[in-house]
Amino acid sequence: MPAYDVTAIERKWQDRWESERTFYVTEDPERTKFYNVQMYPYPSGDLHMGHLRNYGYLDLLTRYRRMQGFNVLAPMGWDSFGLPAENAAIQTGIHPRVFTEEQIARMKVQLRRLGAVYDWDRELASHTPEYYRWDQWLFLRLFERGLAYKKKSPVNWCPNDQTVLANEQVVDGRCERCGHEVEKRDLEQWFFRITDYADRLLADLDQLTEWPDRVRTMQENWIGRSEGMTFTMEVAGTERTFEVFTTRPDTVFGMTFAVLAPEHPLVSELVDGTEYEEEVGRYAAAARKATEIERLAEGGKTGMFIGRHATNPVNGREVPIFVADYVLMTYGTGAIMAVPGQDQRDWEFAEDHGLEIIRTVQPPDDWAGKAYLDDGPAINSGFLDGLWMADAKKRIIAWFEDRGLGYATVQYRLRDWLISRQRYWGCPIPIVTCPTCGLVPVPDEDLPVVLPDVEDYTPKGQSPLAAVSSFVEVDCPRCGGPARRETDTMDTFVDSSWYFLRYTDPGNTETIFSPDRAAYWMPVDQYIGGVEHAVLHLLYARFITKVLHDHGLVTVEEPFARLFTQGMLTLGGKAMSKSKGNVVAPDAFYQRYGADAIRLYEYFIGPPTDDAEWSESGIDGTSRFLDRVWRMGSEEVGELVDRAPIGADLEMLAEAHRTVKKVTEDIDRFSFNTAVASLMELSNSIGARLRSAEGLARETFDAVFDMLIRMLAPLAPHVSHELWERRGHDTMLALESWPSWDETLAEETSVTLVVQVNGKVRHRIEVPTTVTAAEVERLARDAPQVRRWLDNGNERSVVVRPPNLINFVVD
RNA sequence: GCCGGAGUGGCGGAAUUGGUAGACGCGAUGGACUCAAAAUCCAUUGGGGGCAACUCCGUGCGGGUUCGAGUCCCGCCUCCGGCACCA
Numbered sequence: 009m010p011a012y013d014v015t016a017i018e019r020k021w022q023d024r025w026e027s028e029r030t031f032y033v034t035e036d037p038e039r040t041k042f043y044n045v046q047m048y049p050y051p052s053g054d055l056h057m058g059h060l061r062n063y064g065y066l067d068l069l070t071r072y073r074r075m076q077g078f079n080v081l082a083p084m085g086w087d088s089f090g091l092p093a094e095n096a097a098i099q100t101g102i103h104p105r106v107f108t109e110e111q112i113a114r115m116k117v118q119l120r121r122l123g124a125v126y127d128w129d130r131e132l133a134s135h136t137p138e139y140y141r142w143d144q145w146l147f148l149r150l151f152e153r154g155l156a157y158k159k160k161s162p163v164n165w166c167p168n169d170q171t172v173l174a175n176e177q178v179v180d181g182r183c184e185r186c187g188h189e190v191e192k193r194d195l196e197q198w199f200f201r202i203t204d205y206a207d208r209l210l211a212d213l214d215q216l217t218e219w220p221d222r223v224r225t226m227q228e229n230w231i232g233r234s235e236g237m238t239f240t241m242e243v244a245g246t247e248r249t250f251e252v253f254t255t256r257p258d259t260v261f262g263m264t265f266a267v268l269a270p271e272h273p274l275v276s277e278l279v280d281g282t283e284y285e286e287e288v289g290r291y292a293a294a295a296r297k298a299t300e301i302e303r304l305a306e307g308g309k310t311g312m313f314i315g316r317h318a319t320n321p322v323n324g325r326e327v328p329i330f331v332a333d334y335v336l337m338t339y340g341t342g343a344i345m346a347v348p349g350q351d352q353r354d355w356e357f358a359e360d361h362g363l364e365i366i367r368t369v370q371p372p373d374d375w376a377g378k379a380y381l382d383d384g385p386a387i388n389s390g391f392l393d394g395l396w397m398a399d400a401k402k403r404i405i406a407w408f409e410d411r412g413l414g415y416a417t418v419q420y421r422l423r424d425w426l427i428s429r430q431r432y433w434g435c436p437i438p439i440v441t442c443p444t445c446g447l448v449p450v451p452d453e454d455l456p457v458v459l460p461d462v463e464d465y466t467p468k469g470q471s472p473l474a475a476v477s478s479f480v481e482v483d484c485p486r487c488g489g490p491a492r493r494e495t496d497t498m499d500t501f502v503d504s505s506w507y508f509l510r511y512t513d514p515g516n517t518e519t520i521f522s523p524d525r526a527a528y529w530m531p532v533d534q535y536i537g538g539v540e541h542a543v544l545h546l547l548y549a550r551f552i553t554k555v556l557h558d559h560g561l562v563t564v565e566e567p568f569a570r571l572f573t574q575g576m577l578t579l580g581g582k583a584m585s586k587s588k589g590n591v592v593a594p595d596a597f598y599q600r601y602g603a604d605a606i607r608l609y610e611y612f613i614g615p616p617t618d619d620a621e622w623s624e625s626g627i628d629g630t631s632r633f634l635d636r637v638w639r640m641g642s643e644e645v646g647e648l649v650d651r652a653p654i655g656a657d658l659e660m661l662a663e664a665h666r667t668v669k670k671v672t673e674d675i676d677r678f679s680f681n682t683a684v685a686s687l688m689e690l691s692n693s694i695g696a697r698l699r700s701a702e703g704l705a706r707e708t709f710d711a712v713f714d715m716l717i718r719m720l721a722p723l724a725p726h727v728s729h730e731l732w733e734r735r736g737h738d739t740m741l742a743l744e745s746w747p748s749w750d751e752t753l754a755e756e757t758s759v760t761l762v763v764q765v766n767g768k769v770r771h772r773i774e775v776p777t778t779v780t781a782a783e784v785e786r787l788a789r790d791a792p793q794v795r796r797w798l799d800n801g802n803e804r805s806v807v808v809r810p811p812n813l814i815n816f817v818v819d
Numbered sequence: 820g821c822c823g824g825a826g827u828g829g830c831g832g833a834a835u836u837g838g839u840a841g842a843c844g845c846g847a848u849g850g851a852c853u854c855a856a857a858a859u860c861c862a863u864u865g866g867g868g869g870c871a872a873c874u875c876c877g878u879g880c881g882g883g884u885u886c887g888a889g890u891c892c893c894g895c896c897u898c899c900g901g902c903a904c905c906a
Contacts, residue, residue: 011858180903222901225823229902236906254906267906309904332904339905346906353904421905542901612844614832618825619899626831629844635859673835682833685843692843699860762839767887769839793873807886813838817886 011635014602018726022120030742031070031125033081035528042078043529044070045508047537047545048085051111052092055118056591057622058577058584061610065574065680066536067124068611071722072675075746081529083511084119084126086112088135090500091169091185094433097465104433108135123603123725130514134503140435141456142510142520143502146552147438148449149559155201158447162271162296162337163426165193170467171430172197174499175423176544181300189299198428198437198496202551206231206420209550218570223542230543232421237405238341239414241266243278244317244326250274253340253419257408258400261389262347262368264358266318267311267330270295271337275314278329284315288331295333309334309357321413323390332357340419348379355379369397425548427499432465432472434497442484442491451485457493471495504545505552508532508567523561530562531569539573572678575619584622592622604724605631611680611723633688634727636695637720641713641731648706657708660697664690664712665754668747671719684723690716715747763788764815765797781808788814
């Protein structure tokens, strides 16, 4: 058990921080702001140890930056729309709102128990009409700008969750949430035109120098920029044409067939009324329905000839047109020129279907049996022959452009963001469909479109809202005639793509937020969250911020200046999660050790970016450390002497200054584990000196202990605040300044000189930091441990690096 | 397959710029205190050899650069993460 009354002390200080509003802030142009945000959580109820680790990091920074004098905003909110509450409602019949708000209340209690402090005046929750009203407002601005549109297209459908999913929410062909295989369906859905921002989302990654490389790379790959050429091909014997996109226009002479995606509209047009109609129709229909997993499991490339030919513009050659599911309607133009000699997928298809292969790049002599993808001189390519890839591309694109047959283009892998969901617990899309006026936006003054209560939450392939006639049946806002409300709700990632802006002005009932207040706080100086959002939330939030920037509401183009992705806490090697049933509940640990020991252990467990395996025994260590500090600060431990400082005191003081420097630098580089280690070292050293014969001067102890407590304040806030008060300070430690260090004082006066012979350590000598190279060499040569080695060999040379290293090179 | 990241004692990890490998903590062993236990404190703790001074080996494996490599370079192995029919 700890040496002090953990529960009473923690409760006391949690009350004080709240009642004194210590961490509530306003905009203050006189002070430098620090906007500190954690990805707002889904209110899942009980926090486990893994959550505490993450909340602990944010709280550490809030307190640390505050002590450094920044005007720190640390808000908290709730990503409170979404499937878990709805699924619980289906099972229990409890309204998702009731369920969600209970969970929020519980989480707030638990955050408080950890000692996590926020400006609760800025709390927001996305399920409230006060919040989602502005989701709808935002949707309408995107709609006005042509950035929100409704379109029928092949989309991802999760049969288990009974809703469509965004591309980003399909992982390995499965639903990110429930793991069920995802099907393709042709549905009319709402999209956000994120592809319009693909170039900016890619280019501005360069500005994000304080983001982990890993996340930037993931976004770069996800956006997937490819330079190439788009050109038109004519279908022989018809008036019809289609466009193809290729990144290898230099290989166009090697085209031996063309392929259309099964969903390509031209497919049915070209086979209608021909002998191919039935069979091709059957193939295309099957391909459209198959899941991604089924399509890939086929092995080999399926597809079939559709009875038509296309003309290669470069040489007039007619090549057969196929339909095949390895061509995707959602990328490029949904049609390709196939060059089996230079593309492995085309090669496999050609082999499976007995098609001709013409190489257009000279492969190495021993190359056989597969496509050649690397660079080399062009062959079988008319006027391109002999040119290498880069030159050949330039030449052929110029050839197409001169004749108006094709043009250089850039394609992105990124798809538009599918934001409609056929589920209940989300933000209604503020659109009315009128038989005469078409899609009509709900006027701003009629917002919010309030989510109505329903009897039955069960998804039936369309939103449960569709069954609420009082919701669906409305007058058209434009012509007044009978019309129907959109019944899909928005992806919850829409809610989370701008909440950090709302925190700056959460009570605003006139606008989404005041541009001035947002300008003061933005960008977020430190953003903390899980790496699992690298291409989901983090991409969407960047996109929406740019849209709002273009709308004149936000000054910055990038929302998050510095990103930190924390590692997970694991148990049995797996991430702690309620659904996996491997969570460690903190309650027992709060009682036994207290919040401070838990926090400290979670900081100490390892680098914060790394996953860490939970272990119970580790808390003993941090708890013991806090006990030692407590006893040192509250009892007479060892020898406190009223005397003028002597040598030992000066050494103690120097050590404390060195620790301040180290801990400050460690926290700045997010090396919390070594910061804690340094504080332990300092505390050990104070203890050892107190027990030593000389003891410590009272004045030295007071100064050094004061520094220790200040440094401990962001890490173990309760115990450090209590000690601060008990030692006679009448100020709130959280508002005290972070200690500074005196560089001269912090300097080491002596150092261990390492004497090496041929790179091996043979001797160590304590020397003053000021030793010269000559002194180093003399000291080293005089030592018998060194002379033995020098006398036994031929000395070649000596490398001297005063004050701490000398290396003799001996044969 | 492609792109990242990592591999250090019994365990978590440290070594920030090429310069003392293993900080700090856990665990373990021995000791002090105690009637005893708990708590606390002290000592030892990478492996081998030696009474000792000391010495040999040691950061996934094999090479290399360097006076000197956990750190840099080349080639592998293993694990983790991301992407993956994107034309």
